[in-house]
Amino acid sequence: MTEGLVHNQEEFLNNISARLGRERKQQVVKPVWKHRPQWEILKDAAPEELAAQFKKNSLEKTTAVIETTAAGLAETVRGAISQYGGGRVVTTKDARFGDYGLEPVLVESEAHVWNAELGEENIDIAKRAAVGVFFSDISLAESGTVVQFNGKDIARSVSLLPLAYLAIVPQSTIVPRMTQATHQIQQSVEAGQELSTCINFISGPSNSADIEMNIVIGVHGPVEALHVIVTDR
């Protein structure tokens, strides 16, 4: 892409300022908000408490949770993968699989590691996959949420298309809530850093309550979800 086009902007915005009864604003300083309750939640929580909240709130969203250590992670992931029978494993392309000693497990289970060079083939594999495995970049205690910064290697499809997703959640990534995650994003935007094309906050399997307000788990996205908390990383 090159820089995009913009249509009808001036007329449109001039109308707004006219309706507001003033000239167009060239500069606005965002006020210091008087009300900021978001920062109070789990403000002083210790890492263990955040992990406990993350676990509780994951379970509430029907996401399964396993706690393990870095040493036990490979075994845990191996066990979890074997539970999701009848299809392949697909993973994001992420150096952390190596860092966490998971490559042997992936090889052993013939996992497909996302490879942008293969193009559409990745998607075909992902949509038939039993489980998609990825790392959570930021994890939200308040809501049992994992966050992905999607891009070329951290493909969106991995958490979306397989029947189940398995997110590896290093305990150090757990923050109180969305506040800390958006704050981090805001800082990187302000620093002029490249922004991920899709920042995805995911809290368990897809679901719907559209039919008589009955919760149905598993609609267009995954039907099952598992959060593996790595307590010492």
Place this chain on the structure above:
Amino acid sequence: MAMKIGDKSFFGRVDDALQDDFMRQAMSSAQDRLRGKKQAATVEDELVGDWEEWRSAGEEIRQHTLDNLDFYLEQLSENFTKRGGHVYFAKTAEDATRYVQEVAKRKNAKNVTKAKSMVTEEIGLNEALEEIDCNVYETDLAEYILQIDDHDRPSHIVVPSLHKNKEQIRDTFRDKANYTGTEEPKQLAAFARAQLRETFMQADIGVTGCNFAVAQSGSISLVTNEGNANMVTTFPETQISIMGMERLVPTWEELDVMTNLLSRSAVGQKITTYVTNLTPQLVEDSVDAPKEFHLVILDAGRSNALGTEFQSALQCIRCAACVNVCPVYRHIGGHAYGSIYQGPIGAVLSPILGGYEEYGELPYASSLCAACTEACPVKIPLHELLIRHRENYVKDYGKTAEKMAMKTFGVGASSPLLFKMAVKGMPAAMKPFVKDDHIENGPGPMKLWTEVRDFPAPGKGNFRNWFDNRKKGGGAHD
């Protein structure tokens, strides 16, 4: 089809609704459930802290954004295009649909998938796309149900198919899509999943609304539970998002607050299952991401509210919390409003967007009980805005008889002498209608009352005389 629903008069629609027993049952049980869920996730959730603080936070953010709307929209547009996206400012619904048609034609698009979006309902986007021979697929479960049921209309802004029960949905699926399963919601949802899976992959264009845009980075945030918005924005080559021009926040900090208010108020969730934040990319090298990203920013009457007593209506984040507590909506459901925006916010918004000629009666469809105002997460004074609408409406459309009556009221209510005479004269005037101590069949406008309930007969004694002549502290009156 656009914003308006049906051709009947308001009372014709109300009559239809009141006779629809299933719909009414569905509405009241949905309200009770949604209210319970919302309470649990807001005022009763200890972790979230003081919910009033959150509401105040939402209010100040929305007010500031609207006061500086031109600035933040320009910033949004700049950041969106800088990253390679295209922005189209649409003054009218027609401008918006024409632009989308042009993009679709240019891309030779055949298949369009859509995530749930009320703003696309408002502008009649599906019809516009079908006009140029595109196949449009609604993918939100509720919208999918409505679409295959011969384009039934939404009755709730968050759960558009709220008026249908599972048996009706099963029958629709069976008659229109060869479904053979039961009315079990899990089976029905699985059917929709299977039907739409390939459709998602084959689509040329994905269309979404926009829960919030972030001016600071040119991002579009979508909240969903089903994962369909992710499907719609991941696989098609082109993405078009359409936003009401007021739906933006300055930075990610405010996005956090608004998302929290929306999730908890709309569905009683701490966060929806997906909060998907999409930003165009100058160099898009992902396999599963759109290569072209358009943002349509829509006015379509919204600017009518700016700088007026109705500006606060634009604070709305479409959570339907007001709809979910409205005792009028509870009984008449969504379609009776005759607008895709129903309930209290619909009664406030529809006349702003569509005028009093079409929607002038809606502000009267409220007992002004203020449950809406109390529920609103961004503190829109909804019941007060309904009164403001009534003030405007009676100026141009008020019935002469009512105007006269109110003028008489004004005179009567400012003249103690006249009032005294009225109080004194009333028992005699009402005497022909009084039966024992009440009135069962009153005259004039009272008839509308007494068709349903008794009206008290005017008291025979005179309070003022009693007050003047009583022995102070003299114990019980008769």
Place this chain on the structure above:
Amino acid sequence: MKVSLFVTCLSEMFYQNVAKDVVEVLERLGCDIDFPKGQICCGQPAYNSGYRKDAQKAAKQMIDSFENSEYIVTPSGSCAAMFKEYPELLKDDPKWHARAQATADKTYEFTQFIVHVLKIEDVGAEYPARATYHTSCHMTRLLKETDAPSLLLANVKGLYMLPLANNYDCCGFGGTFAVKMAPISEQMVDEKVRHIEESTADLLIAADNGCMMNIKGRIDRTGKPIEVKHIAQILNSQTAEGGN
């Protein structure tokens, strides 16, 4: 304590006994009551129907009438809330705005005044009954008075209070709404009556004459054996030994 009574037009026309009970309760609690003769109606019927000018006339009449009052007390949360609306109603009228504010500031609903100004929660009443209470929308949401009626009722001897399902839903009165939107109002009051019946109470206590007129009208029309009373009537009930 000097108290000016705003009795409300509905009470004056239809529920004189409620008005008398209000006077007697307040006097028993030591208030010195006066009744400004210029009072008529708070103006809400016109205001809520969109007739702002006519409502302004009514408001000015009331502001004048209560000019010299120390406290204004009224047995209706809805009318009290209308008084609180006067500053907004007259905001463009510099001559009246400050006076409107002064009127609003000294206005209290009857139970609110007893609990929050007189600081009394037990008025020494006795009323043996199984009752439920209708929370009026304007009292709770506009006036934001949620505790006073229930605190007072909890201390009435012999009164057994039952919960009322969906007590937060409006009864369907809404002033002119009840006739303008009659078919909808009917459904609302019907549901309210159904919930009252389901509470198994023999008595419904209300604190607003408008709601009371609506609910009682429907209860009586449908022949339900449920009594309806204003809270002032309950609070003014004394037995021989409990009397003053």
